[in-house]
Amino acid sequence: MRLLKSWVSSANSKFTEFPLNNLPYGVFSTTKLEKRCGIAIGDMILDCRAVEEAGLIKFSAGTMFKDPFWNNLMKLERNEWTRFRKEITLLLSLDTNPEKLINMLIPQSKVELHIPFVVSEFTDFWSCKYHAINAGTMLRGAENALPLNWNHMPIGYNGRASSVIVSGTNFNRPWGQLKRPNDTLPFLAPSKRFDFELEIGAIVGSKSNGPLTVQQADDIIFGYVLLNDWSARDIQAWEGQPLGPFQAKATATTISPWIVTKEALIPLQCGPPTRENELLDHLKDCGPMFYDISLTVSLTPQKGKPSIITQTNYKEMYYSSAQQIAHHSSSGCPMRVGDLIGSGTISGSQKSERGSMLELSWGGKEPLNLTNGGTRSFLEDLDTVTFHGKGTKEDFTIGFGNCTGTLLPALKYPY
Amino acid sequence: MRLLKSWVSSANSKFTEFPLNNLPYGVFSTTKLEKRCGIAIGDMILDCRAVEEAGLIKFSAGTMFKDPFWNNLMKLERNEWTRFRKEITLLLSLDTNPEKLINMLIPQSKVELHIPFVVSEFTDFWSCKYHAINAGTMLRGAENALPLNWNHMPIGYNGRASSVIVSGTNFNRPWGQLKRPNDTLPFLAPSKRFDFELEIGAIVGSKSNGPLTVQQADDIIFGYVLLNDWSARDIQAWEGQPLGPFQAKATATTISPWIVTKEALIPLQCGPPTRENELLDHLKDCGPMFYDISLTVSLTPQKGKPSIITQTNYKEMYYSSAQQIAHHSSSGCPMRVGDLIGSGTISGSQKSERGSMLELSWGGKEPLNLTNGGTRSFLEDLDTVTFHGKGTKEDFTIGFGNCTGTLLPALKYPY
Numbered sequence: 001m002r003l004l005k006s007w008v009s010s011a012n013s014k015f016t017e018f019p020l021n022n023l024p025y026g027v028f029s030t031t032k033l034e035k036r037c038g039i040a041i042g043d044m045i046l047d048c049r050a051v052e053e054a055g056l057i058k059f060s061a062g063t064m065f066k067d068p069f070w071n072n073l074m075k076l077e078r079n080e081w082t083r084f085r086k087e088i089t090l091l092l093s094l095d096t097n098p099e100k101l102i103n104m105l106i107p108q109s110k111v112e113l114h115i116p117f118v119v120s121e122f123t124d125f126w127s128c129k130y131h132a133i134n135a136g137t138m139l140r141g142a143e144n145a146l147p148l149n150w151n152h153m154p155i156g157y158n159g160r161a162s163s164v165i166v167s168g169t170n171f172n173r174p175w176g177q178l179k180r181p182n183d184t185l186p187f188l189a190p191s192k193r194f195d196f197e198l199e200i201g202a203i204v205g206s207k208s209n210g211p212l213t214v215q216q217a218d219d220i221i222f223g224y225v226l227l228n229d230w231s232a233r234d235i236q237a238w239e240g241q242p243l244g245p246f247q248a249k250a251t252a253t254t255i256s257p258w259i260v261t262k263e264a265l266i267p268l269q270c271g272p273p274t275r276e277n278e279l280l281d282h283l284k285d286c287g288p289m290f291y292d293i294s295l296t297v298s299l300t301p302q303k304g305k306p307s308i309i310t311q312t313n314y315k316e317m318y319y320s321s322a323q324q325i326a327h328h329s330s331s332g333c334p335m336r337v338g339d340l341i342g343s344g345t346i347s348g349s350q351k352s353e354r355g356s357m358l359e360l361s362w363g364g365k366e367p368l369n370l371t372n373g374g375t376r377s378f379l380e381d382l383d384t385v386t387f388h389g390k391g392t393k394e395d396f397t398i399g400f401g402n403c404t405g406t407l408l409p410a411l412k413y414p415y
Numbered sequence: 416m417r418l419l420k421s422w423v424s425s426a427n428s429k430f431t432e433f434p435l436n437n438l439p440y441g442v443f444s445t446t447k448l449e450k451r452c453g454i455a456i457g458d459m460i461l462d463c464r465a466v467e468e469a470g471l472i473k474f475s476a477g478t479m480f481k482d483p484f485w486n487n488l489m490k491l492e493r494n495e496w497t498r499f500r501k502e503i504t505l506l507l508s509l510d511t512n513p514e515k516l517i518n519m520l521i522p523q524s525k526v527e528l529h530i531p532f533v534v535s536e537f538t539d540f541w542s543c544k545y546h547a548i549n550a551g552t553m554l555r556g557a558e559n560a561l562p563l564n565w566n567h568m569p570i571g572y573n574g575r576a577s578s579v580i581v582s583g584t585n586f587n588r589p590w591g592q593l594k595r596p597n598d599t600l601p602f603l604a605p606s607k608r609f610d611f612e613l614e615i616g617a618i619v620g621s622k623s624n625g626p627l628t629v630q631q632a633d634d635i636i637f638g639y640v641l642l643n644d645w646s647a648r649d650i651q652a653w654e655g656q657p658l659g660p661f662q663a664k665a666t667a668t669t670i671s672p673w674i675v676t677k678e679a680l681i682p683l684q685c686g687p688p689t690r691e692n693e694l695l696d697h698l699k700d701c702g703p704m705f706y707d708i709s710l711t712v713s714l715t716p717q718k719g720k721p722s723i724i725t726q727t728n729y730k731e732m733y734y735s736s737a738q739q740i741a742h743h744s745s746s747g748c749p750m751r752v753g754d755l756i757g758s759g760t761i762s763g764s765q766k767s768e769r770g771s772m773l774e775l776s777w778g779g780k781e782p783l784n785l786t787n788g789g790t791r792s793f794l795e796d797l798d799t800v801t802f803h804g805k806g807t808k809e810d811f812t813i814g815f816g817n818c819t820g821t822l823l824p825a826l827k828y829p830y
Contacts, residue, residue, distance in 0.1 A: 121536065121576055126658060139657075147656055152601050153592050157658040158573035161536055162749040174746040175626060177568050177695065186567050188695050188745075211590060213830050235746065241562055242554075243541060243572040244659025250748035280592065280603050282830045330603075331589040331650065333665035334577040415628050415697045 001267045003396040005094040008105065010042030017390055017399020018042055020092055021267070023085065024258035024400070025223070027068050028111040035068035035114055040258055040401075041092055043108050050104040057087055070117045070259060074205040074222050074337050081205065081222065085263055113257035115166040116225075117203060120338035122164055122253060123328060124199075124229055124245075125156035127319040129273075131347040134359040151276050153283060154319040154327050156344075159229075160250045164340065167226075167256050167403045173381060173410040174251040176235035190410035191232035193364065193378045196385045197345040198297055198355035200314055201227035201255055202321035204339035212329040214286050218322035220335065224265065226256035226295075226387045226403035227342050233358055233378065255340070256387070256403035264398055268292045268391035270315050283327060289320035293391045293400075295346060297355070299370060302382035307370035309360060312346055312353040314389070381409040416682045418811040420509040423520065425457030432805055432814020433457055435507055436682070438500065439673035439815070440638070442483050443526040450483035450529055455673055455816075456507055458523050465519040472502055485532045485674060489620040489637050489752050496620065496637065500678055528672035530581040531640075532618060535753035537579055537668060538743060539614075539644055539660075540571035542734040544688075546762040549774040566691050568698060569734040569742050571759075574644075575665045579755065582641075582671050582818045588796065588825040589666040591650035605825035606647035608779065608793045611800045612760040613712055613770030615729055616642035616670055617736035619754035627744040629701050633737035635750065639680065641671035641710075641802045641818035642757050648773055648793070670755070671802070671818035679813055683707045683806035685730050698742060704735040708806045708815075710761060712770070714785060717797035722785035724775060727761055727768040729804070796824040 004020035005012055011019050018024065018040040028045055029035045038045040049065040051057055057064075059080070064072050073084060091101060126132055129146075136145030149155060165171065173194055179186035205222025212220070229249060236248030269288040279285070293314040298306040319327075321341055329335055345355040354360045357378050360368045364377035379385065384406040390399035419435035420427055426434050433439065433455040443460055444450045453460040464480040466472055472479075474495070479487050488499065506516060541547055544561075551560030564570060580586065588609055594601035620637025627635070644664060651663030684703040694700070712725040734742075736756055744750055760770040769775045772793050775783045779792035794800065799821040805814035 149592075149594075149601070149653055149656070152594075153654070155654065155658055156661055158575055158661065160573055160748055162751050162754075163747075172747065176746055177564075177742075179564075179567075185692075186564070186695065188697055210826070211829055216829075232746065238564055239568070239570065240657070241564070242655070242659070243570055244657070246571055246573065247742070247746040247748065250743075250746045252747075277600075280601065282603055282828065327592075327662070328665075331591055331647065331662040331665045332578075332587065332667075333575055333662065336577050339577075411625070413697065414626055414631075 001393065004089065006041060006092045007094055007096065007098045008042045008044055008092060010044065014395050015397055016042055017397055017401060019396050020089060021396050022260065022264045022398045023088055024260045024264065025070050025116055026258045027114040027116045029114065030106060030111050037065050037068065037070060039088060040108065044105040045108055045111060046092065047104045047106060054100065056091060056100065057084065068114065071338050074117065078206065078219060082263065085261065113166060113168065116257060116259050118338050119161040119164045119340050120336040122159040122161040122340045122342070123156055124159045124249065124342035124344065125154050125319070125324045126344040127154045127324060128316055128344050128346050129318045130316060130349055131345040131355060131359065134347060134354065138363045152280070154324045156324060156328065157244045159253065159342065163250055164253045164255060167254055167405065169254065170406040170408050171252045172408045174232055175410060175413050176232055176247055177238060178234045179238045186238060188413065191234055193233035194407060195231045195233055195357045195378055196297070197229040197231055198295060198310060198387060199227040199229050199343045199345060201225045202341040203259060204325065204335050204341065205337060207337055208329055208335040210329070210332055212326050214283065214322050214326045217325035217329065218289055220325070221262050221321055223259040223261040225259055226389050226400045228254040228385065228387060228403055228405060229342055230254065252405065254403055254405045256400050258401050260398065260400055265291055267393050268398060273318055282330065283323050289322045290315050290317055291391065293389050295387065295389045298386045299376065300384040300386070301374055301380065304374065305372040306386070307372040309368060309370070310353060310355055312348040312355060314346060316346055316348050317343055379407050381407060383407050416808065419504065421456060421507045422509055422511065422513040423457045423459055423507060425459065429810050430812055431457055432812055432816060434811050435504060436811050437675065437679045437813045438503055439675045439679065440485050440531055441673045442529040442531045444529065445521060445526050452480050452483065452485060454503060455523065459520040460523055460526060461507065462519045462521060469515065471506060471515065472499065483529065486753050489532065493621065493634060497678065500676065528581060528583065531672060531674050533753050534576040534579045534755050535751040537574040537576040537755045537757070538571055539574045539664065539757035539759065540569050540734070540739045541759040542569045542739060543731055543759050543761050544733045545731060545764055546760040546770060546774065549762060549769065553778045567695065569739045571739060571743065572659045574668065574757065578665055579668045579670060582669055582820065584669065585821040585823050586667045587823045589647055590825060590828050591647055591662055592653060593649045594653045601653060603828065606649055608648035609822060610646045610648055610772045610793055611712070612644040612646055613710060613725060613802060614642040614644050614758045614760060616640045616758070617756040618674060619740065619750050619756065620752060622752055623744055623750040625744070625747055627741050629698065629737050629741045632740035632744065633704055635740070636677050636736055638674040638676040640674055641804050641815045643669040643800065643802060643818055643820060644757055645669065667820065669818055669820045671815050673816050675813065675815055680706055682808050683813060688733055697745065698738050704737045705730050705732055706806065708804050711803045713801045714791065715799040715801065716789055716795065719789065720787040721801070722787040724783060724785070725768060725770055727763040727770060729761060731761055731763050732758055794822050796822060798822050
């Protein structure tokens with residue numbers, strides 16, 4: 001596949017993250033336009049409500065873009081997702097007369113971006129082996145790093161949808177019940193070991209009822225976003241046994257503003273990793289459901305410059321989102337339109353490829369030197385963490401844009 | 416407080432579960448009437464949509480009963496909850512001329528009941544000490560039964576809202592990845608250790624943003640339902656470490672069809688249990704937020720008679736729903752209208768008061784004799800489990816009705 005040419009000239013560069021090949025879906029507003037669905041193309045956004053109101057796209061199911069979220073399109077059959085994408089591609093292609101559409105383009109520099117879909121439920125997995133081994137080694141030693149179940153199924157837990165926020169939304173350092181190894185009693189205090197987790201989230205676009213095969217699970221994935229599963233390591237350490245993470249992960253989960261569709265990612269597909277043991281039939285690999293997407297994390301202190309602290313790749317996953325959803329549905333658990341499925345922290349084999357401060361500073365024992373000055377074990381107040389993700393082919397790029405958030409100081413606790 | 420008298424004569428018995436003092440909220444349909452909100456009174460249901468359409472109740476916020484769920488009322492301020500309840504009480508009281516209302520009453524025997532509210536997110540706690548000690552003793556021995564954190568905060572995990580169903584909805588035995596202690600490798604099979612858990616669920620009626628005090632948390636509780644947190648013990652045993660229950664609890668969670676409001680339960684309030692250690696300030700008891708509600712569980716085999724297998728009381732809880740929600744929000748986690756908060760399995764101190772088959776059969780080692788014939792370690796296909804809950808005062812009863820479900824055989828796995 002090669003770069004598709006558009007009459008939006010900024011979309012025709014090898015380096016733009018939003019060429020005609022990408023067309024990611026977001027929600028935006030301007031000082032004049034209320035919140036609505038839009039599609040990124042080059043450095044512009046196509047106003048989907050305007051396109052629909054002008055009769056340039058139609059759906060037999062009725063109006064699709066009166067609401068400021070993408071769930072209405074997600075609810076349609078998969079072939080409607082494809083048809084819509086083809087029609088938008090045609091409207092923006094170099095062969096189309098742009099006359100009717102030019103007024104429906106808004107510069108990205110002029111908009112505010114909002115959460116692109118209503119999150120039904122959020123599930124977070126733990127499916128990258130490098131990360132699981134790093135975390136397990138710190139907790140249980142290298143000999144027992146991976147629990148026995150890890151190589152046989154994607155281990156996950158239900159997260160909290162109410163705290164999913166869009167990139168750029170800042171939040172306050174959480175309070176929590178803490179007890180360090182030498183404390184006699186627990187106490188309530190702001191978390192001192194607050195962390196990020198570099199993840200990618202898959203968005204479920206069709207509901208299901210009953211177990212899904214891996215192929216069926218892949219078929220219901222609508223698209224992907226970058227996802228920061230902010231984590232309070234000290235809250236997690238005290239609350240986590242025996243029922244798993246709860247308040248440690250409930251303060252905020254940040255997603256990038258653009259849904260990159262699964263169709264746009266096809267050129268970046270790759271096969272599964274080498275497996276230590278054969279998976280059970282219902283979880284077996286059945287196609288290239290992993291993706292070659294390079295990921296970077298930068299940390300910017302309050303008055304400092306950004307330092308890149310991690311560079312890794314989404315293809316480091318051990319289980320695909322499709323395998324995660326197949327497992328998720330194995331008990332008969334219904335999946336819903338708008339479910340968000342976190343990959344789990346993505347780390348590579350090298351120290352510079354680790355996807356959390358926990359790993360980068362080895363639990364705080366080896367503080368990380370920031371290339372632009374300072375050191376970090378965990379995040380400090382007013383630190384900004386920014387994820388970036390993109391895949392490149394010979395003459396085009398498919399990008400996610402940024403996923404960023406600033407940790408504000410703790411507020412007073414209301415008691 | 417004494418029995419309030421109604422012109423609906425069946426509501427005036429000392430034994431009815433739905434006197435004028437109760438007025439629980441449900442959703443019903445008949446062969447003629449589409450799904451709508453209703454209120455139980457004696458053996459009848461008051462059709463709220465009809466009452467609103469006749470102009471007998473009004474809300475400044477607009478129409479409240481066009482949708483077949485109670486979330487619209489829940490979203491209003493708490494004083495509107497109280498005003499509505501007062502007006503309905505007056506409409507149904509013995510002092511009111513029933514002429515306009517008689518046609519808006521439908522016999523309960525003629526209706527189908529539906530889920531009474533849209534569940535936003537489901538959280539399940541583990542807050543009854545007798546149950547926690549029983550489960551912990553089986554897993555870790557009596558010396559280490561309770562984890563260290565247990566006496567300091569309500570331990571909980573996020574569950575799955577998509578699988579919450581209303582009483583009477585049957586479902587199939589789940590498949591899952593299983594590995595028994597002596598198996599070399601895991602395998603996929605229908606769960607063989609399928610169980611119920613006797614719980615009560617609190618329903619959040621107001622959204623929040625940021626930590627709540629225990630009093631604030633209690634203030635946002637709209638009402639309560641009986642809740643069966645069906646559990647596959649063998650799936651749980653293999654998947655549960657280190658991130659907690661996931662597919663073991665995702666097949667179904669059954670709730671009773673009537674929301675008993677917090678106001679109706681005021682006569683049944685009681686104080687907290689004796690505490691082994693002082694709770695931290697943000698979780699401290701601050702009023703009678705526990706309830707004296709007797710609970711029974713019966714098990715009915717396919718062609719058998721019901722046997723009562725458990726009798727216990729909701730006042731056996733160690734943490735109240737208010738304390739659970741205060742903890743739930745401590746990290747800043749936003750609570751939403753329609754969140755469902757499971758108490759955790761309710762067990763008493765005696766063997767006959769245990770709220771799960773796991774405890775009743777001591778992990779299958781001591782199969783339970785059913786009073787009406789047969790034995791059980793865990794549930795068998797076509798077993799029906801029914802919960803019942805009610806509180807009694809001198810001359811009236813406040814009841815929840817039944818919470819029931821039948822375990823159908825496993826379906827074929829689609830691979």
